[in-house]
Amino acid sequence: MGETHAVTQNILSTHGLTKRFGGLLVSDAVDLEVRTGELHSIIGPNGAGKTTLINQLTGEIVPDGGKIEFDGTDITTMPSYKRSLLGLARTYQITSIFHEFSALENVALAAQAHSGHSYGVWRPASRDPALNEPSHRALEQVGLVAKRHVVAGELSHGEHRQLELAMGLVTEPKVLLLDEPMAGMGRVESAFLSKLLASLKGRYTIVLIEHDMDVVFALADRITVLVYGKAIACGVPSEIRASLEVKRAYLGERYAAG
Amino acid sequence: MSFPEPISPRSPRFLVGVVILLVLALVPQISDAIGESYYVTIVTRILIFGLAASSLNLILGYGGLVSFGHALYLGIGAYAVGLLSFYGVSNGWIHLAATVGLCAIVSLLTGLVCMRTSGMGFIMITLAFAQMFFFLGVSLKQYGGDDGLKISSRSNFEPLFSIEGNTGLYYFSLILTLGVLYLTWRFVNARFGRVLRGSKSNIQRLKVLGFPILRFQVLTYVISGCVCGVAGLLLGNFTKFASPAYMYWTVSGDLIVMVILGGIATVMGPLVGAAVYVVLETILSSYTQHWMVILGPMILVIALTATRGVWGLFPRGEAPNWEKRTP
Numbered sequence: 001m002g003e004t005h006a007v008t009q010n011i012l013s014t015h016g017l018t019k020r021f022g023g024l025l026v027s028d029a030v031d032l033e034v035r036t037g038e039l040h041s042i043i044g045p046n047g048a049g050k051t052t053l054i055n056q057l058t059g060e061i062v063p064d065g066g067k068i069e070f071d072g073t074d075i076t077t078m079p080s081y082k083r084s085l086l087g088l089a090r091t092y093q094i095t096s097i098f099h100e101f102s103a104l105e106n107v108a109l110a111a112q113a114h115s116g117h118s119y120g121v122w123r124p125a126s127r128d129p130a131l132n133e134p135s136h137r138a139l140e141q142v143g144l145v146a147k148r149h150v151v152a153g154e155l156s157h158g159e160h161r162q163l164e165l166a167m168g169l170v171t172e173p174k175v176l177l178l179d180e181p182m183a184g185m186g187r188v189e190s191a192f193l194s195k196l197l198a199s200l201k202g203r204y205t206i207v208l209i210e211h212d213m214d215v216v217f218a219l220a221d222r223i224t225v226l227v228y229g230k231a232i233a234c235g236v237p238s239e240i241r242a243s244l245e246v247k248r249a250y251l252g253e254r255y256a257a258g
Numbered sequence: 259m260s261f262p263e264p265i266s267p268r269s270p271r272f273l274v275g276v277v278i279l280l281v282l283a284l285v286p287q288i289s290d291a292i293g294e295s296y297y298v299t300i301v302t303r304i305l306i307f308g309l310a311a312s313s314l315n316l317i318l319g320y321g322g323l324v325s326f327g328h329a330l331y332l333g334i335g336a337y338a339v340g341l342l343s344f345y346g347v348s349n350g351w352i353h354l355a356a357t358v359g360l361c362a363i364v365s366l367l368t369g370l371v372c373m374r375t376s377g378m379g380f381i382m383i384t385l386a387f388a389q390m391f392f393f394l395g396v397s398l399k400q401y402g403g404d405d406g407l408k409i410s411s412r413s414n415f416e417p418l419f420s421i422e423g424n425t426g427l428y429y430f431s432l433i434l435t436l437g438v439l440y441l442t443w444r445f446v447n448a449r450f451g452r453v454l455r456g457s458k459s460n461i462q463r464l465k466v467l468g469f470p471i472l473r474f475q476v477l478t479y480v481i482s483g484c485v486c487g488v489a490g491l492l493l494g495n496f497t498k499f500a501s502p503a504y505m506y507w508t509v510s511g512d513l514i515v516m517v518i519l520g521g522i523a524t525v526m527g528p529l530v531g532a533a534v535y536v537v538l539e540t541i542l543s544s545y546t547q548h549w550m551v552i553l554g555p556m557i558l559v560i561a562l563t564a565t566r567g568v569w570g571l572f573p574r575g576e577a578p579n580w581e582k583r584t585p
Contacts, residue, residue: 081465081466081469081470084467097460099459099460101459105452109452113467118449118453119477120449120450121444123448124448
């Protein structure tokens with residue numbers, strides 16, 4: 001029974017989250033409920049406000065109204081770095097890494113935020129096993145360990161996506177927010193990544209924004225559909241697939257027919 | 259071009275570094291041997307400005323924040339010596355403590371304000387603070403105002419050592435400067451330095467990773483200000499003079515030029531930049547007072563061709579791999 005309780009508990013939720021950019025309503029009273037342990041996908045056409053929603057969850061954009069709760073804490077006005085320390089990690093749709101650092105140092109810097117303090121001025125960080133070992137593991141997990149000494153700026157686009165994921169994983173977050181992790185990836189890389197996501201599923205609570213509907217419907221436990229800043233539907237994949245409203249608004253003929 | 263500048267012990271850059279250190283250790287003896295005591299004072303000047311430029315490099319080179327008011331701390335250091343001497347306090351340790359204390363307070367207060375801005379705002383606000391102190395110095399008529407304040411005798415560190423003579427001051431400056439360079443090297447490669455370098459690279463990402471970055475930036479600015487203050491203390495002792503001119507904005511500009519000329523975000527760069535700057539100034543200004551006409555194009559060439567300045571021209575070789583193998 002205890003387990004059922006844990007599964008249905010919301011680790012991350014928003015209540016009436018609202019954000020305007022000038023006259024444009026990008027988050028229209030969004031109620032999002034992410035349960036502990038699930039892979040929750042957010043889908044919606046371009047410009048639906050998916051990334052803006054993520055940015056509000058991480059504190060990079062301040063909402064105009066509403067509330068965000070994470071792990072029982074109201075984090076609506078909490079600065080980004082504190083949310084991260086509570087266990088909220090993200091990746092970016094447009095790669096955001098440290099281009100001058102090696103792949104390993106990128107991940108180690110992410111690890112450093114969660115490992116002891118960072119005011120050390122004497123011992124070389126590059127030789128700190130408390131940082132290198134988890135970073136090494138995370139790079140192994142995403143299949144980038146062979147390129148750990150390559151300067152990040154010289155990695156390919158697909159490798160940047162892998163690196164971002166490793167930077168998210170290394171801190172073992174309570175919730176991992178993935179903003180289009182497959183954007184711009186080739187077929188082989190995408191297949192690798194979707195297999196990787198499948199292996200992460202169940203071990204982490206994941207919020208996944210993704211345009212590849214095959215991946216979303218294969219992996220997601222639940223799906224929230226966002227259209228013009230409004231969450232128009234939320235449910236398990238079969239419900240979303242069946243919903244007329246969603247078909248009309250978003251999925252188009254292909255899924256409407258199926 | 260990854261930048262905690264890993265360096266091979268067999269690279270040209272490493273060898274040049276060793277040669278520079280050996281020469282620096284023997285400057286008083288060499289200038290004695292050739293009968294030109296003048297060289298000691300030139301190299302002392304290089305060391306003092308090298309120290310000041312190193313402090314600026316911390317915040318500018320590694321932190322990516324262009325402080326255009328670092329001369330302020332040179333001034334505080336020089337005036338700490340000047341004013342304390344004026345009131346009969348000649349103890350060098352008190353001078354040093356006053357310098358570091360004052361610089362810490364001023365840099366903390368101004369830093370907390372400056373760090374609220376970035377980019378051009380940061381440049382302007384650091385400049386504004388330095389100019390405020392410049393005019394404060396000018397307005398203090400009882401301490402010489404515009405003309406500056408003569409320092410009758412140098413800071414007294416006796417019985418431990420004396421900097422009254424030029425050789426003593428030289429070695430004091432040398433030890434302080436090399437000490438700071440070593441500490442800088444430790445600092446930028448340690449956890450703190452990695453965060454700082456990360457903030458230059460991608461500050462937004464760093465916040466989302468979980469770093470309260472403002473604290474790191476303000477702390478770096480304070481450390482940088484205190485070190486620059488020590489350079490100011492040396493400058494005051496060197497010239498036996500404290501002048502508002504030390505805080506003038508062109509001096510801040512000179513420090514930036516030294517950092518870029520020598521090699522931004524390298525440990526040795528600022529010292530090399532100070533050497534190039536002071537030597538060129540000394541040689542060229544004997545021909546023409548418009549020596550900047552020649553220095554200007556040189557800076558242009560360096561800025562356009564060598565991203566790591568003069569120091570970056572020496573290849574650093576294949577870096578040794580420090581990473582601990584994980585099972």
